[in-house]
Amino acid sequence: MKITVVGAGNVGATCADVLAYREIANEVVLVDIKEGVAEGKALDIWQKAPINLYDTRTVGSTNDYSKTAGSDVVVITSGLPRKPGMTRDDLIETNAGIVKSVTDNVVKHSPEAIIIVVSNPLDVMTYQAHLSSKLPRTKVMGMAGILDTARYRAFLAEALNVSPKDIQAVLMGGHGDTMVPLPRYTTVGGIPVTELIEKDKLDAIIERTKTGGGELVKLMGTSAWYAPGSAAAQMAEAIVKDQRRVFPVCVKLEGEYGIDNCYLGVPVILGKNGIEKIIELDLNDEEKALLNTSRDHVKEVMDVLDKLNSK
Ligand SMILES: NC(=O)C1=CN([C@@H]2O[C@H](COP(=O)(O)OP(=O)(O)OC[C@H]3O[C@@H](n4cnc5c(N)ncnc54)[C@H](O)[C@@H]3O)[C@@H](O)[C@H]2O)C=CC1
Numbered sequence: 001m002k003i004t005v006v007g008a009g010n011v012g013a014t015c016a017d018v019l020a021y022r023e024i025a026n027e028v029v030l031v032d033i034k035e036g037v038a039e040g041k042a043l044d045i046w047q048k049a050p051i052n053l054y055d056t057r058t059v060g061s062t063n064d065y066s067k068t069a070g071s072d073v074v075v076i077t078s079g080l081p082r083k084p085g086m087t088r089d090d091l092i093e094t095n096a097g098i099v100k101s102v103t104d105n106v107v108k109h110s111p112e113a114i115i116i117v118v119s120n121p122l123d124v125m126t127y128q129a130h131l132s133s134k135l136p137r138t139k140v141m142g143m144a145g146i147l148d149t150a151r152y153r154a155f156l157a158e159a160l161n162v163s164p165k166d167i168q169a170v171l172m173g174g175h176g177d178t179m180v181p182l183p184r185y186t187t188v189g190g191i192p193v194t195e196l197i198e199k200d201k202l203d204a205i206i207e208r209t210k211t212g213g214g215e216l217v218k219l220m221g222t223s224a225w226y227a228p229g230s231a232a233a234q235m236a237e238a239i240v241k242d243q244r245r246v247f248p249v250c251v252k253l254e255g256e257y258g259i260d261n262c263y264l265g266v267p268v269i270l271g272k273n274g275i276e277k278i279i280e281l282d283l284n285d286e287e288k289a290l291l292n293t294s295r296d297h298v299k300e301v302m303d304v305l306d307k308l309n310s311k
């Protein structure tokens with residue numbers, strides 16, 4: 001199995017490292033436009049193999065996509081991260097151009113690859129990759145839900161003083177402040193979370209989750225990478241190992257949840273064909289209203305992208 005990661009910055013290099021040390025693929029190719037950066041980081045990860053004991057070969061490339069040929073999965077992390085005071089949507093113009101040219105190159109050399117987009121604004125960059133690649137919706141998806149649920153689960157584990165391993169949760173919607181955490185589908189060792197925590201505390205955790213990316217941007221002056229890189233690697237693993245894992249993933253909805261032609265995070269089964277199935281939950285009126293608000297926001301930004309592409 002061969003996985004390419006485009007963008008050897010904070011998220012891309014972390015993702016490549018996780019893919020390598022967990023031996024998720026035989027070969028990981030790291031690509032960046034900046035001369036030498038991908039080669040250097042790939043070499044550094046390869047030199048860690050004798051210490052951390054793994055066989056995955058890591059190869060770097062400065063914009064030479066011939067090295068990526070025949071990839072099974074391609075993770076796109078290239079693009080600007082936001083700085084304090086910016087929203088993810090502020091990145092649209094620069095990152096759309098980057099995602100477009102990267103996707104064109106990826107598809108030329110790996111027409112069978114499944115594409116996982118990480119660049120922001122996530123839902124709309126996934127739409128851009130879909131437009132450029134012309135691949136079916138099962139093969140172009142975005143990573144956000146695993147990260148957003150991980151933040152929610154980590155905050156809950158801290159508040160309840162339990163292992164994060166035992167917290168299961170679903171979160172839907174766009175990757176932004178309109179995301180929709182679902183307490184009704186959150187359990188701790190199988191126990192509904194609402195039986196273990198007061199409503200005001202849970203509400204505060206939900207609010208912190210929604211702005212979880214921004215919290216880190218404020219602290220570091222740039223956005224997060226350890227959890228995002230690991231989350232993208234987990235999606236790639238589910239695909240190359242055909243694990244049929246159930247994750248929230250950004251995918252094009254075509255009527256599911258009563259929503260058409262919109263990229264949003266929903267629970268799916270992830271396996272060797274990419275999106276094997278979209279799981280449709282029976283949402284209550286309040287949850288549906290929150291999801292529709294999120295849809296409206298993502299649709300607005302998709303319209304901005306359409307205008308940029310028609311210039
Ligand atoms: N979906 C999500 O949940 C998350 C998304 N992100 C997004 O991921 C993206 C990357 O973030 P970081 O790694 O922190 O940024 P970074 O600045 O550390 O790395 C980005 C890399 O992309 C490279 N690049 C730019 N144009 C390129 C091109 N045309 N071809 C190849 N490489 C190119 C840059 O040279 C740089 O090395 C950002 O857009 C950020 O907002 C970050 C965290 C979570």
Ligand SMILES: O=C([O-])CC(=O)C(=O)O
Nearest residue numbers: 082088120213214223224
């Ligand atoms: O906040 C950002 O800009 C990066 C991101 O998407 C996240 O960490 O959730």
